Amino acid sequence: MARIGVLALQGDVSEHVLALERAGKGKVQVVEIRKSGQMEACGALVLPGGESTTIRRQLESFGLTQELKAAARQGLPILATCAGLVLVSQEVEGDSMVKPLGLMDIKISRNAFGPQRESFEADLQIKGLDRPYHAVFIRAPAIAQVGDGVEVLARVGEAVVAARQKNLLALAFHPELTKDPRIHQIFLNMLEA
Amino acid sequence: MELENLRFGTELLKRGFAKMQKGGVIMDVTTPEQAVIAEEAGAVAVMALHAVPADIRKMGGVARMAHPEIIEAIIEAVTIPVMAKARIGHFVEAQILEALGVDMVDESEVLTPADEFHIEKTKFTIPFVCGARNLGEACRRIKEGAAMIRTKGEAGTGDVSQAVLHMRMIHGQIRSLKGMDDLQLMKVAREIEADLDLVRECASMQRLPVVNFAAGGVATPADAALMMQLGADGVFVGSGIFKSENPQAMADAIVEAVHHYDDAALLARVSKGLGAAMKGMDASTIPEAEALQNRGW
Numbered sequence: 001m002a003r004i005g006v007l008a009l010q011g012d013v014s015e016h017v018l019a020l021e022r023a024g025k026g027k028v029q030v031v032e033i034r035k036s037g038q039m040e041a042c043g044a045l046v047l048p049g050g051e052s053t054t055i056r057r058q059l060e061s062f063g064l065t066q067e068l069k070a071a072a073r074q075g076l077p078i079l080a081t082c083a084g085l086v087l088v089s090q091e092v093e094g095d096s097m098v099k100p101l102g103l104m105d106i107k108i109s110r111n112a113f114g115p116q117r118e119s120f121e122a123d124l125q126i127k128g129l130d131r132p133y134h135a136v137f138i139r140a141p142a143i144a145q146v147g148d149g150v151e152v153l154a155r156v157g158e159a160v161v162a163a164r165q166k167n168l169l170a171l172a173f174h175p176e177l178t179k180d181p182r183i184h185q186i187f188l189n190m191l192e193a
Numbered sequence: 194m195e196l197e198n199l200r201f202g203t204e205l206l207k208r209g210f211a212k213m214q215k216g217g218v219i220m221d222v223t224t225p226e227q228a229v230i231a232e233e234a235g236a237v238a239v240m241a242l243h244a245v246p247a248d249i250r251k252m253g254g255v256a257r258m259a260h261p262e263i264i265e266a267i268i269e270a271v272t273i274p275v276m277a278k279a280r281i282g283h284f285v286e287a288q289i290l291e292a293l294g295v296d297m298v299d300e301s302e303v304l305t306p307a308d309e310f311h312i313e314k315t316k317f318t319i320p321f322v323c324g325a326r327n328l329g330e331a332c333r334r335i336k337e338g339a340a341m342i343r344t345k346g347e348a349g350t351g352d353v354s355q356a357v358l359h360m361r362m363i364h365g366q367i368r369s370l371k372g373m374d375d376l377q378l379m380k381v382a383r384e385i386e387a388d389l390d391l392v393r394e395c396a397s398m399q400r401l402p403v404v405n406f407a408a409g410g411v412a413t414p415a416d417a418a419l420m421m422q423l424g425a426d427g428v429f430v431g432s433g434i435f436k437s438e439n440p441q442a443m444a445d446a447i448v449e450a451v452h453h454y455d456d457a458a459l460l461a462r463v464s465k466g467l468g469a470a471m472k473g474m475d476a477s478t479i480p481e482a483e484a485l486q487n488r489g490w
Contacts, residue, residue, distance in 0.1 A: 009452060010216040010237065012209075049213050051237040051273055058235065058452055082213070097232065097272050110272060116296035117318045119206045120199040138209050139274065139296065156199075177209045 001029050002191050005042035007068075008032035009058040011050020011083060015176040020046070023184035036063045044077040044191050047084025049138070049174050052098045052110070055083055065101070072103040072168065077190040079183075080170040086110055086141050088170055093144055104168045105147025112142035112159060112172075124173070126162060127153040129182055135173035137161070142172055202318030207340035210274075210297065210320050211404040214238060214341075214427055218417065218448050219406070221245050221431040223263070225270035227440070234444035238274040238296070240429065241267045246303045246349030246485070247432035247471065256304040258286040264293050276322070281489050282308025284316075291319050297341070298322075300334075302488035303348045303431075311489065314338030324408065326359045326486055328366035328392075329385030331401055333490075336388045342401055344425075345486040346409015349432050351473025353416040355486060356409045360423050363405065370396035409486070412437070412470045414450030414463050421454035438468030 002024075006016045013032060020030045033039055045068070047055075059065045072078055072088075080088045089100040089108040098110070113119070116139055123132035135154075142159035146152060154162035161172040169190065175183035217237025222228040228239045243259040244252065258279050268275045274296035279286035286307075287298045298321045300312050314321040315338035324345035325331035331342045344363070346356030366385070370378065370392065378396055382389040394402045407420030408429035417428045428451050437443040446463040453459040481487065 008216075012212040012215060014215075015212060050215070051213065051217060053232060053273055054217055054235045054237050054448075057448075061449065061452070095272060115268075115294045116206075116210055116274065116320065117201065117291060117294070119210065120201050121203055121206060122199045136205060136209055138206060138213060174209060177205060177212070 001027060002043045002188075003029045003031060003041060004044045004046065005031050005033040005039055006046045006048060007055070007064075007084075008034050009050075009062065010054045011048040012174070012176060013048050016046050016048045016081075019176040019181065019184050020188075023181040023188055028188065033064070034062065036067060039064070039067045039071050042071075042076070044079070044187070045071060047078065047080040047087055048176070049082035049084065052083040052086040056087060056098050069101060069103065072101075075167045077167050077187065078103070078169070079187045080168065081174055081176065082138065082140060082172060085143070085170045085172055088168060090147070104163075104165050104170060105150055106143045106163060106165075106170070107145035108141050109144040110141050111139050112144075113137060113140055115139065122156060124154050124156070124161070127151070128186065133182060134178055134180060135161075135175070136177045137173045140172045143170075204340070207320035208403055211322070211341035214274075214406075215404055216452065217427045218451050219276065219427070219429045220434055220444060221429075222267060222435070223259075225266045227435055228267045228271045228275075230441055230444055231434070232271045232273050234441070235448040236273060236444070237427070238276055239267065239271060240299060240431075241275055241277045241295070245432040245435055247351070247436050248349075249303060250349045256280075258283070258290065258304070261289065261293055264290070264295060268294055278304055279312070280304040281306040282310050282312060284312045287312055287317060287321075291317055295319065300339075302345055302485050306488050309490075311337050322406070324486070324489065325363065327362045327385070328395065329387050330489070331363055331405075332385070332387035332391040332395070335391055335401070335403055339403065341404045341406065343406040343408040343429055345489075346407070346411070347476040347479065348409045348485050350410050350476045350479070351412035351433060351436070351471040352476040353410045353412065353419065355476050356407050356411060356420060357423065359409075359486075360407055360420060360425060363401070364424055367395050367399060367401070371399065410476065411447075412473060414446045414460060414467075417447045418450045418454040418460050421451055427451065432471055436471035442467050443470070
């Protein structure tokens, strides 16, 4: 049985655990990652939503930064949502508070849509899905620039809000907050590939 | 994707915002400089206010929402969410906070109540957090549209006992719903003056349907970890940080304590070298009429 680790330092961890269990239909085991050494046993990782400044700081404090970078290099499938998207990027525009991990060749604009009153729900056309996906954006970042090996999967207006580069699937929205399992299923399919 | 098809201010967006705060520390700040200290320490959000609760207690007079200039300067200073307090029932203060770009309003008993009714929170685009001492209060606030609950505790005392009492009360009441049939749930809903559907939801989920933080008297890393071990989703720290001898060290330590709340060796380490915590006062010595937790209903 595939074991999937959800980084459990801060944010909506339990929502991702539930969403993975739902999409996995008993075929995956989901564990929370809080300590060094726990990632090794995982076949895939999820970086949840939360506050990227807080999670980045905690990665250092828990000694997980290098392990996460190594896991990404080894090709472990990684699903990064919202704060997770900020963390996996190469660069964050005009913002020194978060030092990204540089796992994906993208440049991020944090809080790209404004404060919470500008947070929104939208039916999104996502490459690879036949019907629109109802997506939830909360003080969301956007991908401002993508590098060569990066495939753009969805946009809101001009802003890129979903992208994939090899083993990394990164989203500006929260598939764990809605009941539609299709995004988590795409991610689970990456484990089998 | 057409930009005109977006939906704003839904319950999912409001409760979702609160969920992103889970496992984090939200710190009271009164200046942009304090907000930066909070952000650097790893706070998930800051609460902008005119004075911390301990000073509000001392100053007396009418406690109102913070000055717009202060709130704007704090929003400008940090990238994390900024919350601000409005008086209970003062929906115009809340409207102003929303217009200023605040991410969440705390309809707070720490400020002087403006009405016998709480704010009709469903009418707003931004989410609200409200205090509660028990399940009835929590359900009434959620029914009014609160997207997040926190214990009231007894703000500005540095005495965690009331936050403990309120957290235990809410969890205990939810546990007691387990296994009840619908007639029994109806009776409970009547007794605690709560909406029946919410009581049913709490019974089946065995928790509140929104995020539930601890607040009111948290002053040390040990206090914060205590609340987490008691089942809080996260912690608000009011006077505890900027009324301590070394706010920066205290802020760092409380964030660490919330993240590693079940690791006693680490809690011991982060509790060292912090200087004096806020002096505080024993909450049981406060006369009934002066207790902030009795505001709101």
